[in-house]
Amino acid sequence: MTQGPRPPRRAATTIEEVARAAGVSRQTVSNTLNAPHRVRPDTLARVTAAIDRLGYRPDQSARSLRTGERRTIGYLAPVDDPFDPNPLMAGFLEALVDAAGAEGHRVLLFRPPPGARDARAAIDDLVAARQVDGLVLADVLDGDARIAHVARAGVPFAAFGRTGAQQPQHWVDIDNGAAMAEVARHLAALGHRRVAFASPAADLPWLAARREGFLAEARRLGLEVLSPPPAAPGAPAVAALRALLRGAHRPTAVAAGSDLPALDVYEAVRAEGLTVGGAALGGDVAVTGFHDTPLCRHLHPALTSVRLPLRAIAAALVRLLLAQVRGRAAADAGLVLAAELVVRDSSR
Template sequence: MSQEPRRPRGGAITIEDVARAVGVSRQTVSNALNAPHRVRPDTLERVTAAIERLGYRPDQSARSLRTGARRTLGYLAPTDDPFDPNPLMAGFLEALVDAAGAEGYRVLLFRPPPGTADPRPTIDEVVAARQVDGLVLADVLHDDPRVGHVAAAGIPFAAFGRIGEGGPRHWVDIDNGAAMAEVVRHLAERGHRRIGFAGPPAGLPWMAARREGFRAEAVRQGLEVSEPVAPAAVGEIRALLRGPDRPTAVAAGSDLLALDVYEAIRAEGLVVGRDVAVVGFYDTPICRHLHPALTSVRLPLRAIASALVRLLLAQLRGEPQPEAGLLLPTELVVRDSSR
């Protein structure tokens, strides 16, 4: 028969106290914490309820010494300007910390010393110091040298961004082409027949995928497409907006590029949303504060972070690895700039 333990005076509830309260072995409680798939569902429910009721908190330092696990995930933070931070990656970090915390893990941020271009020595230092159990990489390119380095070293990792063919499949990304195709359909449904795309020069794979998705869907919809001669240059966008055949809508590859489109439209004496519809990408906080508020593509940052943590923990547990990367859908948030 189980007994409800009394909290030790000046002490804390132990794993033995939880086991005694539920009427199970100490190992069963340990399995419930570390390998819940090994515990019968009804027993797991009772153990979990007792842990919450008694306020038991595992001794993470003792667990680390015993298992070698730090219950810490390393995040190689992208270089950023503290006075002009990237709002998208800041939101992703928040989501990553929450997703890791839900699994009982912390996130350690690190990056190479200022002026150091190659992150691989810093990765090696963090791993050699046994500070993390695995890594999360962001802004991953198809032939990213970080991926090849950690994969060759056998370091568990998960990547935000598609890994090229032949590489590991534990990556998560959005379907950039499908996202931009949805933008084109949105504009076509509102009667636009001449549409433009404003993006940076070729180079970034996700931006190339957006441009390709835009063009392909415009062809399917029978729309006329125009792009600035010098991508994302305000002067060239202004030139695009002159004349009787100017586009009545412009899709931008990012919210910051959409600001350039706003500026160009107003410089030509036109009105955003009335004369030219505008759509951005990322749905950063600025979208809600522009006038008119900017329609934009929202990334599922919490779903991305949760999927990355699951992929990484599966490696740590020795579970089968995925045969394909994971593409998540986006959401088009419609506001006054394109109604």
């Protein structure tokens, strides 16, 4: 059966048509879209209803020409394994897209070509193409070359993680040390006197801050801090943890620097014939994690972990970036947000 010719597509609704339908001026429609605080509530409701009824969509290209904004934020996506993705950064990306959308912006993901370790050329290409208003950078390290590069180039940016002392303080972070100090207080309040900290090597600034925060607070509280024996090169972390858990003088609680090392603790505890969990539930070794990734709720027992305020972090990053884009003065110091300890059966 042959189909007849398709009807012509209806032209997009114009701002003038919205104005006529609402019985207002073109400028009032523009104010409704861009400065609603200038419009009386009854007029705002009438114009908004006309916009919804007619399906009006602002001309973003015209708006970009007028304001100079591309309404797009570039996010330098961390390298990840698609078959074993980082659940924390996936959650952060979700929060970032929502936060940008709330400000009328999109997020453009980019990264260097496969195998390239230096992101600066990819940043330069994106900025030269004038595709984005600015950049969000994550996993910021001490002396991060990306931060120095964009700062020298005058590119607006906001970093998830602290920048160096001599660099612009355009960052948002959590207080990793304070979060782990709260973990130490939680364990001490439950009666633990011998504790340990389990984490990969603390060469990453956030892991180092977590280790120092936990150890300092544990010692201040008078807890005995035990350390796993050094693992042989290439040996699994579980082996060192098992050695730590042998004997009567073992720790009764182990705090992990993230959720994945907590899985090693679970395995080591069980391999030694012990039970994960707080004493109130009949457990031998309390365990805590950090990041509160989805796996925490599905472990048995469910894992106590520190939850990052990802939506608040993303919203603060977008506000910080757009303030620079719009020529407002940036803060002289970064923004530190508090994390939340979510207590579950692994430490009760």
